[in-house]
Amino acid sequence: METLDIKGFPVETHIAGSGPPLLYLHAEQYVEQVRPHLDALAKTWRVIAPRHPGYGAAAGAADLRSVDDLAYLYLDLLDELKLDDVVLVGASLGGWIALEMCVRNRARLSKLVLVSSVGVKFSGREERDFADLFYMSDVEAFPMLFADWQRHAPSYAAMSTGQLEELARERQMLAHYGWRPYLHNPGLKRWLHRVDLPTLVLWGEADGFAKPSYGQSLASALPNAELTVVREAGHYPEIEQSEAVIRAIDAFVQR
Amino acid sequence: MKVWHFSELAYYPAWEELGAQLRNVVPSRLCDPKVAADLYHRGLDEWALCDELGLNIMVNEHHATATCIDSVSTIPMAILARETKKARLLCLGMPIGNRFDAVRVAEEYSMLDVISRGRVEMGFVKGAPFEVTPANSNPADLVTRFWEAHDLILKAMTTHDGPFNWEGRYFQYRQVNVWPRPYQQPHPPVWLTVNSPESAQVAGERGYVIGSLNTGYVRTPAIYAAYRKGAASQGREATRDRFAYMAIVGVGSTREEGYRRADQILDYSRTALRVGAQFAFPPGYQSVAATAQALRSPGYGKGVPMRSIALRNGRQVDPIGASVEEFIDAGICFAGTPDMVVEQMRAFYGHVGGFGHLLMMGQGGHITHDDTVDNLTMFSKEVLPRVAELG
Numbered sequence: 001m002e003t004l005d006i007k008g009f010p011v012e013t014h015i016a017g018s019g020p021p022l023l024y025l026h027a028e029q030y031v032e033q034v035r036p037h038l039d040a041l042a043k044t045w046r047v048i049a050p051r052h053p054g055y056g057a058a059a060g061a062a063d064l065r066s067v068d069d070l071a072y073l074y075l076d077l078l079d080e081l082k083l084d085d086v087v088l089v090g091a092s093l094g095g096w097i098a099l100e101m102c103v104r105n106r107a108r109l110s111k112l113v114l115v116s117s118v119g120v121k122f123s124g125r126e127e128r129d130f131a132d133l134f135y136m137s138d139v140e141a142f143p144m145l146f147a148d149w150q151r152h153a154p155s156y157a158a159m160s161t162g163q164l165e166e167l168a169r170e171r172q173m174l175a176h177y178g179w180r181p182y183l184h185n186p187g188l189k190r191w192l193h194r195v196d197l198p199t200l201v202l203w204g205e206a207d208g209f210a211k212p213s214y215g216q217s218l219a220s221a222l223p224n225a226e227l228t229v230v231r232e233a234g235h236y237p238e239i240e241q242s243e244a245v246i247r248a249i250d251a252f253v254q255r
Numbered sequence: 256m257k258v259w260h261f262s263e264l265a266y267y268p269a270w271e272e273l274g275a276q277l278r279n280v281v282p283s284r285l286c287d288p289k290v291a292a293d294l295y296h297r298g299l300d301e302w303a304l305c306d307e308l309g310l311n312i313m314v315n316e317h318h319a320t321a322t323c324i325d326s327v328s329t330i331p332m333a334i335l336a337r338e339t340k341k342a343r344l345l346c347l348g349m350p351i352g353n354r355f356d357a358v359r360v361a362e363e364y365s366m367l368d369v370i371s372r373g374r375v376e377m378g379f380v381k382g383a384p385f386e387v388t389p390a391n392s393n394p395a396d397l398v399t400r401f402w403e404a405h406d407l408i409l410k411a412m413t414t415h416d417g418p419f420n421w422e423g424r425y426f427q428y429r430q431v432n433v434w435p436r437p438y439q440q441p442h443p444p445v446w447l448t449v450n451s452p453e454s455a456q457v458a459g460e461r462g463y464v465i466g467s468l469n470t471g472y473v474r475t476p477a478i479y480a481a482y483r484k485g486a487a488s489q490g491r492e493a494t495r496d497r498f499a500y501m502a503i504v505g506v507g508s509t510r511e512e513g514y515r516r517a518d519q520i521l522d523y524s525r526t527a528l529r530v531g532a533q534f535a536f537p538p539g540y541q542s543v544a545a546t547a548q549a550l551r552s553p554g555y556g557k558g559v560p561m562r563s564i565a566l567r568n569g570r571q572v573d574p575i576g577a578s579v580e581e582f583i584d585a586g587i588c589f590a591g592t593p594d595m596v597v598e599q600m601r602a603f604y605g606h607v608g609g610f611g612h613l614l615m616m617g618q619g620g621h622i623t624h625d626d627t628v629d630n631l632t633m634f635s636k637e638v639l640p641r642v643a644e645l646g
Contacts, residue, residue, distance in 0.1 A: 062424075134388070134538065135388065137532060137533050137558025138532075138533075138558065139558055156550045156551055156555065157551070161547055164547035164548075164550050164551060165543050167547070168538075168543045168544075168546035168550065169543050171538035171546070172546075174538060175393055175395035175537070175538040175539050176396065179393040180391055180393060
């Protein structure tokens with residue numbers, strides 16, 4: 001993990017591997033559990049995986065308050081590292097950030113991969129696109145988030161204080177960026193035509209948090225996107241089915 | 256010593272039907288409006304009685320819960336501003352971090368202060384953790400929003416030369432101009448609730464009155480000490496009238512009668528914490544360290560909330576099964592004959608270094624109206640004169 005100076009703001013960034021550049025934007029929680037996935041990606045790609053401000057050891061910033069801000073931060077990061085033809089991969093919250101980036105400026109991007117991305121409101125005002133994580137106990141939430149939650153969901157009793165504090169920080173930042181409106185930008189749908197680069201939408205078959213039907217709506221709303229469903233995965237296929245996710249990304253990019 | 260009668264106006268008739276969770280998830284079909292009307296009128300009668308008994312009045316608010324049907328604290332305040340003549344009216348309080356319109360809060364408090372002819376005591380509270388769900392207010396930055404609301408409300412109540420501009424992080428108004436201005440100048444006394452030495456120290460720095468609610472024999476001394484430290488850091492004297500302590504009080508002509516009344520009111524303490532872990536620990540409301548500790552507690556993942564009260568010997572007891580004696584030992588309850596209550600209050604007073612206000616929960620749970628009236632009356636006639644010189 002190194003700290004990049006992005007226009008004066010420190011961004012903790014995991015950079016590994018060699019090959020074409022892949023910018024990886026992590027989901028709202030369980031960031032540590034994605035490490036093996038990043039290592040596997042690094043066999044083919046030069047992986048650049050920043051930690052969102054407020055996650056990890058680095059402090060957040062009072063003036064980084066929304067996903068819009070994160071989108072500009074990572075557009076700055078692409079400029080700072082002078083990256084071109086970048087494959088942008090965003091998981092859940094990271095997918096929402098990726099969409100906001102593409103709406104603004106996709107000049108340095110070649111392809112987009114959205115893994116269980118949140119961010120867009122498709123349903124009516126009395127329906128939810130995303131289950132209310134803040135309303136559920138873990139016993140209710142875990143089966144929505146994981147196909148095999150007993151294997152993949154965090155087991156608090158087995159975790160160190162540092163790991164538990166990291167989870168606490170993740171929940172805090174999830175609220176910070178996504179509390180209201182809940183995990184979406186009401187205006188984003190209006191501009192999805194601007195996300196016109198080749199896009200792969202990956203969705204866990206067993207995702208009960210953002211259902212595959214939402215993934216279908218998202219793929220249909222984007223000008224140049226296709227949906228692939230990942231079997232035996234919930235909302236975090238990058239944790240539960242890392243190999244299948246990487247196979248799908250490779251096949252999509254090489255086509 | 257000033258004494259304030261407080262009740263949450265619990266909708267206890269629904270308790271039997273509910274299980275581990277009395278908050279947020281409870282459907283309102285369990286609330287019979289005819290029963291609720293009776294409860295409101297009964298509670299208002301008991302508060303109005305305080306005016307005759309020489310007691311003061313405290314109200315609060317909670318939301319989406321069968322533990323408290325005062326969902327809008329300024330409504331009973333408004334009724335009592337007109338129905339009473341002498342009692343001071345404390346709202347402890349207004350959850351200003353959960354209110355999206357801070358100027359409206361300034362208007363409500365100012366209007367109440369004028370109608371009551373200057374009897375309002377103005378509480379600002381962060382609100383319990385489970386309150387962010389019904390308010391849909393972001394817990395991750397509740398504290399900074401709370402203080403911006405505080406600054407704006409006080410400026411709105413004390414600015415008398417026309418509209419001013421406010422473009423802050425959370426609140427934006429171009430023309431703030433509150434009518435009427437408050438009766439008490441520059442504004443009604445400010446109260447805060449505190450639950451930790453950290454929050455007490457901040458309150459001490461500002462010189463506000465603190466209410467520590469059922470913080471008990473073990474935790475309260477450190478909270479009051481932190482207040483004194485904060486006050487001293489700003490060159491303020493932490494006088495007794497800056498400290499308020501909330502306890503459940505049951506007085507009777509015999510020990511048994513006082514204990515029985517306390518036992519019924521203590522159903523408040525046995526139900527107030529019946530709430531899911533996800534509501535007790537919303538993300539970012541508590542510190543990272545406190546949340547990590549909660550995650551580790553047995554049962555968190557199953558949604559079972561943590562709850563315990565500390566006895567003087569350090570033992571932790573689940574309040575749901577605790578006895579009156581244990582609540583007295585914990586410093587959460589004063590109960591028995593007037594002599595016993597006076598003695599328990601004096602001991603607690605000495606233990607924490609004194610306080611100028613007793614927030615007396617004189618009604619709660621299943622206690623009847625007649626018992627409540629008797630409890631308040633006995634307290635005012637046989638306890639109050641003997642503790643009045645304290646503080």
